[in-house]
Amino acid sequence: MESKTPSFVRSQMLPPxxxxxxxxxxxxxxxxxxxxxWLNGILTVVGxxxxxLIIKSALPWWLNGVWxxxxxxxxxxxxxxxxxxxxxxxxxxxxxxxxxQFIFGFYPPALWWRPxxxxxxxxxxxxxxLYAGQKRVLTTMIGSAFLGLLITLWLAxxxxxxFVGLVVLLGALAALAQTRPGALLWxxxxxxxxxxxxxxxxxxWTPVMAMAGFAILAVVARLLAxxxxxxxxxxxxxxxxxxxxxxxxxPVAGAFASVAPLGLEPVKSDQFGGFLLAIVIxxxxxxxxLPVGILLALGRQSNMFIVKTLSVGFIEFIRGVPLITLLFxxxxxxxxxxxxxxxxxxxxxxxILVTFFAAAYLAEVIRGGLAALPRGQYEAADALGLDYxxxxxxxxxxxxxxxxxxxxxxxxxxxxxxxTLVAFVGLMDPLKGVTQIVRADINxxxxxxxxxxxxxxxxxxxxxxxxxxxxxxxxxxxTDHR
Amino acid sequence: MAVASDVPKESFRLSMLxxxxxxxxxxxxxxxxxxxxxxxxxxxxxxxxxLAIRGxxxxxxxxxxxxxxxxxxxxxxxxNDSTHFRALLVGLLNTLAVAVVGCVLATILGIFVGVMRxxxxxxxxxxxxxxxxxxxxxxxxxxxxLAYVILSETTPEPRAFRVTDEMLxxxxxxxxRMWLWDTVAVTNRGMNIPAPVFDRPLGTLALxxxxxxxTFLALLAVIAASVWVNRRLVAAARRQQEExxxxxxxxxxxxxxxxxxxxxxxxxxxxxxxTPALKGFNFQGGILVAHSFTALTVALTLYTAAxxxxxxxxGIMAISRGQTEAAYALGLxxxxxxxxxxxxxxxxVIVPPLISxxxxxxKNTSLxxxxxxxxxxxxLGGITLNQTGRELECMLLxxxxxxxxxxxxxxxxxxxNRSVQLKAR
Numbered sequence: 001m002e003s004k005t006p007s008f009v010r011s012q013m014l015p016p017x018x019x020x021x022x023x024x025x026x027x028x029x030x031x032x033x034x035x036x037x038w039l040n041g042i043l044t045v046v047g048x049x050x051x052x053l054i055i056k057s058a059l060p061w062w063l064n065g066v067w068x069x070x071x072x073x074x075x076x077x078x079x080x081x082x083x084x085x086x087x088x089x090x091x092x093x094x095x096x097x098x099x100x101q102f103i104f105g106f107y108p109p110a111l112w113w114r115p116x117x118x119x120x121x122x123x124x125x126x127x128x129x130l131y132a133g134q135k136r137v138l139t140t141m142i143g144s145a146f147l148g149l150l151i152t153l154w155l156a157x158x159x160x161x162x163f164v165g166l167v168v169l170l171g172a173l174a175a176l177a178q179t180r181p182g183a184l185l186w187x188x189x190x191x192x193x194x195x196x197x198x199x200x201x202x203x204x205w206t207p208v209m210a211m212a213g214f215a216i217l218a219v220v221a222r223l224l225a226x227x228x229x230x231x232x233x234x235x236x237x238x239x240x241x242x243x244x245x246x247x248x249x250x251p252v253a254g255a256f257a258s259v260a261p262l263g264l265e266p267v268k269s270d271q272f273g274g275f276l277l278a279i280v281i282x283x284x285x286x287x288x289x290l291p292v293g294i295l296l297a298l299g300r301q302s303n304m305f306i307v308k309t310l311s312v313g314f315i316e317f318i319r320g321v322p323l324i325t326l327l328f329x330x331x332x333x334x335x336x337x338x339x340x341x342x343x344x345x346x347x348x349x350x351x352i353l354v355t356f357f358a359a360a361y362l363a364e365v366i367r368g369g370l371a372a373l374p375r376g377q378y379e380a381a382d383a384l385g386l387d388y389x390x391x392x393x394x395x396x397x398x399x400x401x402x403x404x405x406x407x408x409x410x411x412x413x414x415x416x417x418x419x420t421l422v423a424f425v426g427l428m429d430p431l432k433g434v435t436q437i438v439r440a441d442i443n444x445x446x447x448x449x450x451x452x453x454x455x456x457x458x459x460x461x462x463x464x465x466x467x468x469x470x471x472x473x474x475x476x477x478x479t480d481h482r
Numbered sequence: 483m484a485v486a487s488d489v490p491k492e493s494f495r496l497s498m499l500x501x502x503x504x505x506x507x508x509x510x511x512x513x514x515x516x517x518x519x520x521x522x523x524x525x526x527x528x529x530x531x532x533l534a535i536r537g538x539x540x541x542x543x544x545x546x547x548x549x550x551x552x553x554x555x556x557x558x559x560x561x562n563d564s565t566h567f568r569a570l571l572v573g574l575l576n577t578l579a580v581a582v583v584g585c586v587l588a589t590i591l592g593i594f595v596g597v598m599r600x601x602x603x604x605x606x607x608x609x610x611x612x613x614x615x616x617x618x619x620x621x622x623x624x625x626x627x628l629a630y631v632i633l634s635e636t637t638p639e640p641r642a643f644r645v646t647d648e649m650l651x652x653x654x655x656x657x658x659r660m661w662l663w664d665t666v667a668v669t670n671r672g673m674n675i676p677a678p679v680f681d682r683p684l685g686t687l688a689l690x691x692x693x694x695x696x697t698f699l700a701l702l703a704v705i706a707a708s709v710w711v712n713r714r715l716v717a718a719a720r721r722q723q724e725e726x727x728x729x730x731x732x733x734x735x736x737x738x739x740x741x742x743x744x745x746x747x748x749x750x751x752x753x754x755x756x757t758p759a760l761k762g763f764n765f766q767g768g769i770l771v772a773h774s775f776t777a778l779t780v781a782l783t784l785y786t787a788a789x790x791x792x793x794x795x796x797g798i799m800a801i802s803r804g805q806t807e808a809a810y811a812l813g814l815x816x817x818x819x820x821x822x823x824x825x826x827x828x829x830x831v832i833v834p835p836l837i838s839x840x841x842x843x844x845k846n847t848s849l850x851x852x853x854x855x856x857x858x859x860x861x862l863g864g865i866t867l868n869q870t871g872r873e874l875e876c877m878l879l880x881x882x883x884x885x886x887x888x889x890x891x892x893x894x895x896x897x898x899n900r901s902v903q904l905k906a907r
């Protein structure tokens with residue numbers, strides 16, 4: 001082919017043209033995401049109409065909200081005066097006036113600093129469990145708990161002594177976090193007793209003596225382990241601790257109390273209410289149900305027939321009946337099953353039954369995690385010569401628990417939501433108990449959106465937060481390379 | 483080797499019960515059994531003592547005594563002269579009514595929301611995400627209470643529907659109107675809906691304690707027969723298609739077979755709807771659906787649907803993209819790809835968690851107590867328990883019934899689950 005020069009050849013590059021409007025920016029986004037096909041267009045329009053309807057009916061209601069009023073009638077007058085006759089508006093004044101009942105129930109206002117302090121220290125106590133050994137995170141947690149507590153305790157006008165104690169305690173813990181972060185677990189171990197003392201008050205010696213039972217268990221088990229072997233020693237330790245709790249600790253605590261009457265003003269269980277009650281039941285049941293659930297899951301996987309049968313029976317029974325019937329068992333039937341004239345606290349009874357309930361569900365979740373482990377992991381543990389508990393602790397459980405984190409957290413979320421059911425055994429949960437009291441007040445009769453939105457929003461924040469945290473944990477612990 | 487033959491020579495020592503793996507599991511089981519037996523004996527002993535102190539004895543004779551209370555919603559005939567056992571049955575049926583209606587509605591809504599959440603439409607998928615997250619993270623009790631309060635406190639009183647002569651003369655409209663062409667009236671006492679009425683009913687047949695409604699049975703039989711005939715028709719059409727390659731038009735025959743006999747029977751029985759009408763101070767005629775039932779069903783449906791939506795979404799996402807692509811490569815259209823390729827595989831992932839959602843919904847019906855819905859918990863575990871003072875018997879019976887319902891549901895669904903599971907390997 002001979003060279004035939006074209007009539008025109010461009011010797012310069014053209015400047016790049018912007019893409020067509022259809023292929024860039026807002027138009028492209030709209031086209032791809034909202035109007036990519038006929039059906040999608042219709043859906044978008046329907047969605048927009050629904051959204052518009054919701055906004056049209058709800059927006060004036062939110063905007064006309066009234067914060068300062070002493071009754072629903074006054075609220076309506078203010079709204080009618082400012083937005084015209086027939087306008088709707090939220091009456092947030094009820095929240096402003098009654099927020100403390102939703103949070104604390106009938107806990108004496110002068111003692112609000114005690115639940116606040118317990119709640120703040122809770123974060124310090126769970127830190128070492130969630131972030132074992134991470135100095136920076138632990139110190140940050142203690143620091144932020146300190147700051148948060150300082151502000152809220154000041155708002156709750158706590159006595160000056162509390163601030164001194166707080167500075168000393170958290171200062172010591174922060175120093176410990178810097179030097180020996182592992183030792184912070186001792187604070188976690190002591191926290192239940194501290195929390196009980198803060199919430200219920202009473203003699204300082206009762207929780208101390210209850211804790212002493214665990215110390216006795218440990219001492220007996222360690223002393224005898226050399227002579228009769230670990231399993232028997234632990235068994236004897238449990239027997240000794242039970243004897244201590246049943247027969248000895250009461251008189252000893254009484255004796256100490258007569259010598260040194262330390263303690264806080266007691267608060268009765270029927271004064272608990274609102275989110276204080278929900279969190280007390282929820283947190284206690286969550287932390288107790290995890291170990292019970294693990295044991296039940298192991299029992300169900302066990303090849304010992306009797307252990308397996310009992311575990312399966314327990315799990316299936318609990319999962320087969322509604323939580324309400326279990327709560328009624330706590331309030332009505334325990335008086336039949338316990339020795340005559342036994343009295344114990346209704347909150348404690350509810351916590352025990354809720355713990356069983358959550359443990360059965362957790363057991364099934366963890367069983368799923370155990371089943372997901374390849375058989376080779378068990379065989380590798382055997383080949384290394386590990387015994388059953390070592391294998392569980394070092395090889396099986398870390399993997400099985402990691403797999404079942406989403407399930408575990410959703411069980412916890414369900415448990416926390418279910419704490420509202422305690423209203424049916426006469427406790428004041430935030431949803432039915434407190435809201436009913438507020439709605440029964442002559443000033444606020446006929447109000448319903450505002451209290452339910454308020455309580456629902458708090459529940460939403462806590463539960464949504466928990467589910468997001470579980471997603472974060474899942475991503476962080478993901479070690480497989482897929 | 484030698485080790486194996488050495489073992490029997492070793493004399494038995496007590497410590498071997500714990501340290502020898504051959505005996506250890508036996509030891510543990512015996513110890514567990516003894517502890518369990520002791521615990522049961524302790525509980526039984528306490529119960530016997532407590533019953534003796536209270537002067538009660540454990541028997542179920544009270545079930546045959548007169549109940550003496552009224553139940554608002556009854557699916558079987560019941561008066562306050564009936565026995566406690568009859569009240570229990572009414573309560574059980576009320577529980578099952580909410581459970582069945584709730585499960586069906588929640589499944590439909592859940593699948594819809596789950597599929598919509600996967601939509602490529604940005605707005606729709608966001609809206610569905612908000613719905614799912616809001617309903618999942620707030621206690622179901624709140625939805626029940628809120629639905630009930632809205633239904634019973636914002637709806638008009640029956641007298642708001644009244645039209646007086648003066649109002650007609652002045653051209654005023656009543657304060658409230660009925661819905662759906664004047665057939666449904668929502669008042670603060672309940673929802674009045676039209677009732678099906680037969681002018682020439684077939685009567686009832688008494689079989690011991692059971693009474694059979696012959697009208698209903700006849701209708702059921704006719705519908706079943708037409709469905710069966712329609713199936714034969716479709717099967718015949720398919721055979722012809724496979725033999726000759728041409729499918730005869732069956733749709734009009736199907737329509738005729740499915741609807742004409744049932745409509746003819748309804749006409750013969752004199753079927754019509756009785757619409758509620760305001761008479762005196764209240765609506766008469768029609769069926770009064772209690773707000774407690776509506777609130778409980780709506781709340782449980784919305785709450786459970788949010789969970790089902792997540793299950794459906796996870797199920798569809800679990801099917802790899804390659805399956806869709808392979809189906810497209812075979813020339814299947816999107817609708818058929820979904821129906822023939824994706825859904826059958828996704829169902830396998832979806833069904834087990836779906837079962838537990840059905841179980842949860844059924845157990846959550848016991849929250850009807852919050853809106854005074856007389857379900858099993860409200861009759862047997864509520865009024866009967868309070869009237870007779872038989873806490874132990876009532877609670878045990880109630881737990882047993884709930885347990886049986888749960889076990890039956892999970893049993894049935896497990897059979898279904900096995901039928902859709904992978905048959906390979």
